[in-house]
Amino acid sequence: MTLEILTSDMLAPVKHGFFSRRGGASSGVFAGLNCGYGSSDQTEIVALNRRRVADAMDVTPEALVGIHQVHSPDVLTVDAPLTGDKPKADALVTATPGLALTILTADCQPVLFCDPDANVIGAAHAGWRGALDGVLEATLDAMEALGATRENTRAVIGPSISQAAYEVGPEFLDAFMAESSENSRFFANGTDDRMQFDLPAFGLHKLRQAGVGQAEWTRHCTYSDPDRFYSYRRTTHAKEADYGRLISAIRL
Structure with missing residues (x-):
């Protein structure tokens, strides 16, 4: 099966892709394009999957630049492939051609950024905690430091968990109400004291509030489409042992 790569006209002509799970070499609960070394999948199979992504992005596997994601607002500026242990952060920016910035997700928002005139790109992992704590705004700040302008920056949210699938408790609501x-x-009201949270709408709100020129969500729900996407929450509900990680990438 060939790779399935979702793209957005908004990011054109910058090369990018939100990769689904289709077209990979993993099997079992990881069946497909699992790109997460943090999973219990076979390391050599994950490496093979990542080589397929590198080929699709026209870079070497070493130029697939990733980070140790920790649900923080921290952003790393890169100008060369990373070696050794991955630094802890949840977004990357660069103005260096030939580097593919990558984010791994399994329900959280993968957000790809570009200012095509300034030749600056970014990629962010924005779960609820990172989005609430400012990772999207911090990514825009770091892009500005490289010469981008907010009004000329475009941001696209890739496959993420949708409101219909994202049930949360009252303490979750309290954290957001404390901000505003x-x-x-x-x-939205759910069953009993539960609520349904709209993560992509919150991400779009944060981006637009921060002054980004254009922003959209691809409108793909990771939870509700098991043939195409991995989902941490779906895996938890199914009581499966582990789950795969989707990869999103952008390069100059």
């Missing part, structure tokens, strides 16, 4: 009472609009 207006955040209540991203929650």
